[in-house]
Amino acid sequence: MEIKSQLSMLQAVSAAMTNFSPAAMASSPINEESCSGVYVADCCAVYLVDPKTPAIGLVHSGRKGTELGVVPNAIKQMIDRFGSDPANMIVQLSPCIRPPHYEVDFAAQIVRQCRALGVKEIHDPAVCTACDLDRYYSYRAEKGKPAACLR
Numbered sequence: 001m002e003i004k005s006q007l008s009m010l011q012a013v014s015a016a017m018t019n020f021s022p023a024a025m026a027s028s029p030i031n032e033e034s035c036s037g038v039y040v041a042d043c044c045a046v047y048l049v050d051p052k053t054p055a056i057g058l059v060h061s062g063r064k065g066t067e068l069g070v071v072p073n074a075i076k077q078m079i080d081r082f083g084s085d086p087a088n089m090i091v092q093l094s095p096c097i098r099p100p101h102y103e104v105d106f107a108a109q110i111v112r113q114c115r116a117l118g119v120k121e122i123h124d125p126a127v128c129t130a131c132d133l134d135r136y137y138s139y140r141a142e143k144g145k146p147a148a149c150l151r
Contacts, residue, residue: 041139042097042129044107046071048078049090055082062096066106072113086118093124097140101130 036058038045043062048071050056055078061070071091078084091114099105107124114122130141 040094040096041137042102042141044096044110045094046074046110047092047094048074049092050078050082050084050088051090052088053078053082053084055084061106061110063102063104063106066109066113069113071110072117075114075117075119086114087120089119089121091119091122093122095125095127095129095136097130097138098126098128101128101138101141 038058038060040060040062043060043065046057046059046061048055048057048059057074057078059065059070059074065071075084075086075089078089079086093107093110096107098107107126111122111124127136129136130138133141
């Protein structure tokens with residue numbers, strides 16, 4: 001499926017994310033001249049793709065978002081709006097903070113949430129942002145010092 005035929009999943013999940021800032025939601029379609037992005041420091045960027053429909057998504061999920069179910073909400077929106085089948089979806093997690101540097105393994109919770117909805121193909125690099133500060137920025141490990149640049 002060509003990228004210009006895929007809509008930004010952030011547009012599709014906006015109704016499901018009413019507890020979050022509108023600034024974090026996109027409303028334009030992805031095409032050859034645009035892209036979607038999300039800033040994360042220790043939280044997880046979760047990429048959702050259904051190769052059989054025009055549904056794609058990019059979700060920011062940290063401790064609170066994971067507890068509130070933002071990734072399952074995005075998956076449910078893909079199902080409701082595009083007829084996606086979770087068994088066909090591909091989920092990719094980004095590096096994020098993990099134990100022992102953080103008391104909650106929200107990446108593992110995200111994986112469990114996806115599996116509970118029937119997602120079979122989940123890629124988790126199991127990389128902790130706080131473990132490799134030369135490569136990743138970690139808000140917690142760097143005590144809130146702003147990143148000098150995107151790494």
